[in-house]
Amino acid sequence: MTMDLVPDPETVSAFEDWDAPLAAPGDDAALYLEVDGWEGPLDLLLDLARRQKVDLRQISILQLVDQYIVYIERAEALRLELAADYLVMAAWLAYLKSALLLPKDEQEDPSPEELALRLQLRLQRLGAMREAAARLMGRDRLGRDVFTRGAPEGLRIDRKNAWQCEWFDLVHAYGQVQMRNQPAVHMVRERMVMTLESALARVSSMLGVALDWIELRDFLPTGREGTDWSDPRLRRSALASSFVATLELARIGKAQLAQEVTFGPLRVRAVKT
Amino acid sequence: MNPPGDLERGVEAALFAAEKPMTAEQLSAHLQGADVREALASLREHYEGRGVQLVQRGRTWHFETASDLAHLLRREREEVRRLSRAATEVLAIVAYHEPVSRAEIEAIRGVQTAKGTLDVLMEAGWVRVVGRREVPGRPVIYATTPDFLVHFGLASRKELPGIDELRAAGLLDPVDDEMIVAALAGDDADEDATEIDDEDDVGLADGDESA
């Protein structure tokens, strides 16, 4: 297998030779020299634990804590600027140590033994993965130790489209095209209305015969001669037109309008001249 | 079967992994200068009659798949695909109006027709170029193919329903017919609202007279 990995500046460091010391960013050179390129405090702890040369399950946590703290103190004495997480770990280990050494009566939960056990488990887990990684990398790897065929002829798959269309879709599509092509006819529906002119004529003629106040509604036609005046839409139109007609008559001084309460009946009478 | 010797295995692996055919000398250089001729001969024999053969061309050697199996290395896969709405419309126009040019199709559809649409119809085998129209620009004209008739189960194009039949089948009704009816209903209108409209003026006039 050929790996065509284009190194991207951000990820290129992931491809360094992992046996080589980590590249040290210039400013922190001293630190990196001192801590030997450990990847964080757990990494350093694991390395110290390995130096005890016992099974990770049997390491002495107290000894490990001491080793770590000595290490950190030495780094500090050398005025090396340690990354914060190394110091946090140092603080936590110091706490763990004192808790382990304290009399057992006022122990918190989790107990220091439990914490020590967890730390040990974490070191074991990391140790196991590190070992697994090394074994994985040491396998016969494709493209390095074993190879696939250098010049395969290749298998070709010729794709062919089997187009589907039904008779109905075809005919329907034609119908749609024809529909689109028909000249568009827009029709505005006429509504049944009473025009202002007819309302004006009607109101003024009725005012002429009325002597007293008459409610506007009573001006509306009720007859059924040819037109169904009971149609609510037509009645609304007639009322509106008659109202406007009355306003017009009032404007020219031929009528008086009165309404006692808001939304109350509108009454009309002729102005006596 | 005799197990192959180390040299033969080495030659086999080297030729298999090689990106180019190799000469005996090149192989030899890979294999600590060993004489590879015998190994090559023995390998060639081993692969005889198998699906893969060791072949010599001029001075170089390489593996290749047996020539009688070439047909296995290609495979055709059919993908069923539905014609798009645009393509269906174009096909319908070609069928009803053939022969037509692309400009005519566009005029009928009222929208531009992507070149790809006609290509799809030609790939499907339903439309073909039947010549050029003898007008300025000599546009290519299209018509349907016999395959088109077969696919749609038509004896001839005459079997395509005419406009009147389409209308009778409701295929020429406006798409949103139902929506218009619904809208009218929502307006309290009766079905024959249009008839009433025609009489409005009369009605009003009547009203005036009756007043």
Add this chain to the structure above:
Amino acid sequence: MNPPGDLERGVEAALFAAEKPMTAEQLSAHLQGADVREALASLREHYEGRGVQLVQRGRTWHFETASDLAHLLRREREEVRRLSRAATEVLAIVAYHEPVSRAEIEAIRGVQTAKGTLDVLMEAGWVRVVGRREVPGRPVIYATTPDFLVHFGLASRKELPGIDELRAAGLLDPVDDEMIVAALAGDDADEDATEIDDEDDVGLADGDESA
């Protein structure tokens, strides 16, 4: 030696010609739907001890050179780029613990994992996103790919070196959330992982005093 049957020759040729490992189903599709399992088994046997072997990796099959010939074939220009220590560790964690979230990887390693590290593994085609864990935050979870098995010559994840022992020792148990928080905090802090960075300085001061 019995001459191979047509099906066996066909499978042999197809696998030789293929540019990528193939599943039995893919092979079958090339060979008129024939059941290729027997042919694969018989081919594998035939190639045993030869310079080229038929291997199964996950669900796919391919031919590759015998691993004991690596010294003859190892190419001068290294085609397999070396991974950083961080990347190999992350890869191992994904492989042995899959599916895992980034936080879980970080819990095991005790350090933050640069975004680029997982990207490198995904670009190499060895790791992929396989979904999200249905816990608060719905973190993305990662697992290895079929290519990972191919590259590292594993028939399945069961062949990962030492996986049974590690599992028996409880070292592959799921990393619970508490552990993750603890790991990222570098102690048993119950704050959220995100807050820990901000509090580093405080912790540092405390630590100095208590030490």
